[in-house]
Amino acid sequence: MVFSSAIFIFGFLPLLLICYFLTPKNKRNYTLLIFSLIFYGFGEPVFLFVMIAIVMIDYLSGILIDKYEKQKKAVLILSLILNLGLLFYYKYTGFFLDTVNTLFNLRLPVPEIVLPIGISFFTFQALSYVIDVYKKEVKVQKNPLYILLYVSMFPQLIAGPIVRYQTVEDEITKREYSWENIAYGIERFVIGFAKKLIISNHMGRLADIIFQGTGLTTDVAWIGAISFTLQIYFDFSGYSDMAIGLGRILGFHFNENFNYPYISKSITEFWRRWHISLSTWFRDYVYIPLGGNRKGALRHIFNMFVVWFLTGFWHGASFNFILWGLYYFVFLLLEKYVFNKIFKNIPSVLKHIYALIIIIFGWVLFNCTNLEQCVYYIKTMIVPNITKQSIELSKIYIDEYGIYFIFGILFSTPIYKIVRKKIFDIAKDKVLVEGLFYAGILALFYVTIAFLTQATYNPFIYFRF
Amino acid sequence: MRKKLQIIFSSIFLLFISVIGVLTLFNNEYRSYTEGRELMTFPKFSVDRILDKEYLDDLTAAFSDQLEFRGKFIKTYYLFNMQRYVGNVVKGKDNQLFAAPFVIKYEYRYLQRLERSARRINRVAARVTKNKKRKFIFLSIPRKDQVMTEYLPSTYIRSDDKYKKYMKFLKDRLSDDVILIDAMEVFEKHKGEADFYYKTDHHVNMRGAQLLYEEIMKIVKKDYPNVKVTDLDKDYEIGKVIINGSYNRQIGGSVNAGEEELLLKYKDNTLKYRRYDEDKRSNIPIFGEGNMYKVYMGGDMAKTLVKTNNKNAPNILFSGSSYTNILEAYSVASFKNVASVDYKENHTEIGLRKYAREFDADYVVYVPGQSHNSFSIKNMRKHLGLKRRKKIVKVDAKNDGKR
Incomplete structure (x- = not known):
């Protein structure tokens, strides 16, 4: 089930909220758990068992690590092998066998394995619990249903943010409910919903037309790359907004996953603002344990290489994702060791343009289905090739989607946040302003539902990871 | 007062999604005249199909097609959609409609x-x-x-x-x-x-x-x-x-x-x-x-x-x-x-x-x-009633046509 579907908005969500708030406070976890399992089972019921299996592995690992201090490293390693083994089996077997066949000219059969939706997200969540128990950063959870609830909690289950156990540890057993939280949650959910349906879907439609088309020209290629850049941000951050909003309605406080990444002035800054839950996961569970930057430059470079290779690989079993990860490794390295001094004397605007160009090219790598397409697309963007016909075509694309480009660019900046704050600061009658503001949110919700009824294009990009 | 506003806002939201959800369950339209297409009707429920992906997919599609006030939402969509060529159609002067340009x-x-x-x-x-x-x-x-x-x-x-x-x-x-x-x-x-x-x-x-x-x-x-x-x-x-x-x-x-x-x-x-x-x-x-x-x-x-x-x-x-x-x-x-x-x-x-x-x-x-x-x-x-050319498969006489 996806958030941006009628059955979720008008079926699942009201039923859940009614049942949830009618349940006594101390039993609400069970209501939430049941609904979360229904939510996950709706996509592919069989994979419920895969998720439950992963949760059981990690629950038992937590118990054993806590109980057997001396053997805890062995338990952790076993848990890592099992978790990552399952992830590897479902996500990377085909890719691995294909690569082996190509490299060694073999004909090993490649099984068609269906990927359980959201496996990359919930495996990482579950792993963070075991590792944190091992590091004694969280207390072991004795109730297996709570661990199951933590992993399967539907708002963040399928496409993140990757919520760490320590973030919700206290709230699983004791959380506070308030109308303020509920109202904030609804507002956040509606904004995410609108980001997805109004901006991302339109940009996605255009990006698909251009990326799947033949006979690319430079101008059209740039339009396609920019539309995908906007699509992926509004798609993923929209989903995160909805997840954070739903969490807040239910009494949970999830960490932010995005912080206006496209206003960054460097790639380093971009990765502090983009998919924060994933980059902090890799930082805390891979980069720092490998030694971070504390063991000399060479080791630091190696550590960065590992992290960015894994970041790319986490996104998908394909060479273009690995290339995409390593592409960022190169630029992060350059920023750390080469650009560092040069950047000090460069005006902010230029730094911003530099970052955006690198990001846009990065998304081209990300969105291309194979290496050949990547090379062709990037070459078309770089080597000027504009014809009279392509100018006509570009004009049509801009004419047709222009307003969504404007929205996309505008709302990639904190303009909404700033204007909202400004209005509240200067308003004499704050209650009136808040009332008008809520009316606006409800109107936006109505309009977005209207877009939903016509949305034939509605995929969440990050669902495939 | 702020709390009251939050209660009103949250209640309207919840009421809106609940009422539409309930009303949708009672719909069973076969055709949308606004959209000119057949609609998906709710699949028959049976306990043994509850874990059947096909049944769940049908249910999801039917819920979307049977959505209460769907016609009104669609009208709102066309009112608010700022895309120039909606469904490949663009509005000209005097309500004349045209297809997207010929390029x-x-x-x-x-x-x-x-x-x-x-x-x-x-x-x-x-x-x-x-x-x-x-x-x-x-x-x-x-x-x-x-x-x-x-x-x-x-x-x-x-x-x-x-x-x-x-x-x-x-x-x-x-x-x-x-x-x-x-x-x-x-x-x-x-x-x-x-x-x-x-x-x-x-x-x-x-x-x-x-x-x-x-x-x-x-x-x-x-x-x-x-x-x-x-x-x-x-x-x-x-x-x-x-x-x-x-x-x-x-x-x-x-x-x-x-x-x-x-x-x-x-x-x-x-x-x-x-x-x-x-x-x-x-x-x-x-x-x-x-x-x-x-x-x-x-x-x-x-x-x-x-x-x-x-x-x-x-x-x-x-x-x-x-x-x-x-x-x-x-x-x-x-x-x-x-x-x-x-x-x-x-x-x-x-x-x-x-x-x-x-x-x-x-x-x-x-x-x-x-x-x-x-x-x-x-x-x-x-x-023009021209026949499609059929692919000519050369037959290897030695192998009696087998490949």
Whole structure:
């Protein structure tokens, strides 16, 4: 089930909220758990068992690590092998066998394995619990249903943010409910919903037309790359907004996953603002344990290489994702060791343009289905090739989607946040302003539902990871 | 006070989604008239299907299709959607609707295709006119936006010049067997007299079709000077009915163009006819009775023949899609037999020459469908009744054909 579907908005969500708030406070976890399992089972019921299996592995690992201090490293390693083994089996077997066949000219059969939706997200969540128990950063959870609830909690289950156990540890057993939280949650959910349906879907439609088309020209290629850049941000951050909003309605406080990444002035800054839950996961569970930057430059470079290779690989079993990860490794390295001094004397605007160009090219790598397409697309963007016909075509694309480009660019900046704050600061009658503001949110919700009824294009990009 | 506002806001939200959710469960519509499509109905519930992915997918689709107030939401969508070409349709001046502009990526490829098209038309015309005084008329109808340019939105990329350029290219390559009627020239000659296309549809309207019919009849009159040529205003009783064209249906009927279709009834009661659809006697009327555009000659039929009592008149065969419907209706008063073959519906491999012989046609009028690409080879192959080339598989004699 996806958030941006009628059955979720008008079926699942009201039923859940009614049942949830009618349940006594101390039993609400069970209501939430049941609904979360229904939510996950709706996509592919069989994979419920895969998720439950992963949760059981990690629950038992937590118990054993806590109980057997001396053997805890062995338990952790076993848990890592099992978790990552399952992830590897479902996500990377085909890719691995294909690569082996190509490299060694073999004909090993490649099984068609269906990927359980959201496996990359919930495996990482579950792993963070075991590792944190091992590091004694969280207390072991004795109730297996709570661990199951933590992993399967539907708002963040399928496409993140990757919520760490320590973030919700206290709230699983004791959380506070308030109308303020509920109202904030609804507002956040509606904004995410609108980001997805109004901006991302339109940009996605255009990006698909251009990326799947033949006979690319430079101008059209740039339009396609920019539309995908906007699509992926509004798609993923929209989903995160909805997840954070739903969490807040239910009494949970999830960490932010995005912080206006496209206003960054460097790639380093971009990765502090983009998919924060994933980059902090890799930082805390891979980069720092490998030694971070504390063991000399060479080791630091190696550590960065590992992290960015894994970041790319986490996104998908394909060479273009690995290339995409390593592409960022190169630029992060350059920023750390080469650009560092040069950047000090460069005006902010230029730094911003530099970052955006690198990001846009990065998304081209990300969105291309194979290496050949990547090379062709990037070459078309770089080597000027504009014809009279392509100018006509570009004009049509801009004419047709222009307003969504404007929205996309505008709302990639904190303009909404700033204007909202400004209005509240200067308003004499704050209650009136808040009332008008809520009316606006409800109107936006109505309009977005209207877009939903016509949305034939509605995929969440990050669902495939 | 702030808390009260938060309670009101949250309650409205919850009430809104709950009420619509509950009402949706009671819906069971089969068809959406706003969208012009079949709707998914709720699948029957059974306990053993609860873990069946197909059942859950059907349920999800049905919930979306049966959503309460769906029609209202769709109207809101078209009100708020700022996309210029909604569903490939763009609104021009005076509520005129147009398709997205005609853009060619590679002109040389297009010209190559036109060259091939010309060869195909020549080939079929040669076949059709061989050994008989039969005439082959090629009627080319431009896109609405190429004719009604005065109604186009300001940013629209016009292609009327392109049409003329490509028509000239095609014309230069047509053989003497082909008599060309270029509707663009006809409409330009009569510019300002009336609109020749529907406001909300891509077809030519009754007025436009009357002019094209007259052009055909000019050719016929040279051979049959006494042939009757009807006039829309004099020879027909005209009623009116509101129509909702294909462009408007694509955008959920959001343009209230108030467009009226002329409802024709032939005044001359001495005209008698018998109609055959796919070789079977048919009672579908040709005139009157809510005969909106598509209903003329029964809409898009694979093969239709109308035998009239116009004894000394010639026979005519139309090959095309919906564009020929109204021309066929007009022709009934002028010809002895009026036949039509629509290769969009007709999946036989019988070529136009055979049909021309079967109907003993004196005139064969070929009208390619007006699509995004008016001269697409796929269209031509269909409408000209050309067989698809089969792949020749070379058989290895030694291996007895086994690979």
